[in-house]
Amino acid sequence: MRLTIDIDCTPEEARAFFGMPNVEPLNKMIVDEMTRRAKENLDTLADPERFFAQMAAMSGKGFEQFQNLMAATMGGASGGAKRK
Template identity: 50%
Template sequence: MKITFDIDATPQELRTFFGLPDIEPLQNEMLELIKKNMAMGTEGFDPATLMKPFLPETITAMQKTFWQAMLGQKPMDSDQAE
């Protein structure tokens, strides 16, 4: 049996429905900083370096964190992880 749902909702409505945080202010702040640095021609400017403090060590860790949050599980300590 296959069931299909068509949901007519904006991304913001879905984030609110799933209880995800509103990160629009952070996104706007980061975009303004990136635009400013790019306009100034800052040598060695790297957006990935700018975001590093906000992201887990690896993408895999970030994915695990998202899945745990979606499943309502408590995040694992680093010594409990693989």
């Protein structure tokens, strides 16, 4: 026996129905902050010399964490195994 139910509702209505929290204010705050930071650093991104100087300033642990983040991202995107 097969039963199909079509429910026509908005994502907000579905979240409320399942008791999930409304994260729109948090999402807006994060997007606004990222936009502000991107605007502040726009001249840095446009100037390769300044960009690489900023990247070179990341030393030791910071650079290692950045590498680990990139490796994890690439591994997740390709479906590869996680590194330990």
